[in-house]
Amino acid sequence: MKKIILLRGVTPTGRNRIPKMAYLAEILTEAGFDNVQTYIQSGNVILETALSDETIRKLVHDTILEKIGADLSVIIKTPAQLEMAFQENPFDETYDLSRIHLVFTNDDLDTEALNGLSQTDFGDETFVAGSECLYLYLPRDAKKKRLNTNFLEKQLGICMTMRKLSVIKRLSELSLLF
Structure with a gap:
């Protein structure tokens, strides 16, 4: 089954930097995932696996920590969830599309x-x-x-990651191609 991995906390420099996305794809393939594709440097991965989300989260986290040294949270979504998120965007064409951000979590949200x-x-x-x-x-x-993500995490008491609308659109498209 295809899964989209959204890494939380990737930085351009420092401890949580991923040197090359091609290397990330390589180490995740070595860890046992199939058809691993990455998209842009901020930590977006499309892969195939039959593993449970909990197992995927741990394996991706531990592989990145061991091989790269980055301690990143792992948010997992399906292609259908990303497509639904893109389709439900409440902002119309009167808004600057480059300023629309989507925030994802693995956790249940407190109503x-x-x-x-x-x-x-x-x-x-x-x-x-x-x-x-x-x-x-x-x-x-x-x-x-x-x-911002830090503010929302404090308010809701959960781990989250943010992506621009254009990134989610492209990840959704890419997940259908591979």
Whole structure:
């Protein structure tokens, strides 16, 4: 079964840097995953496996930690979940598409905490909860930047990772090709 791996915490330099995505694909293939494809340097992987999500998460995490030294959280989604997230985007063409971000987690979201966030005034920034992810509109000229992964993780008490709408669209497309 195809899975999309979204790594949380990849940095361009320092401890959580992945030197080359081709090397990441190589070590994940060596770990036993099939048809491993990577997309851009921020830690997006498409692979095939029959393993459970819990086993995938541990194997990907431990392989990266052992071979690269990066301690990254692993968010796992199916192609159908990514396609649904892309299709449910609540922002229309009047929004700058490059400023739309989708936030994913493996964890269940606390409905009460989500309702509280949904009713919060974030100024120029917009927060919307969807069925597969959280949607953020983060205009470049927002006066006060509040909505980010760290803030949401603290508010919801879970691990999350953020991707631009264009990245999710491309990952969804790529997952259908391979």
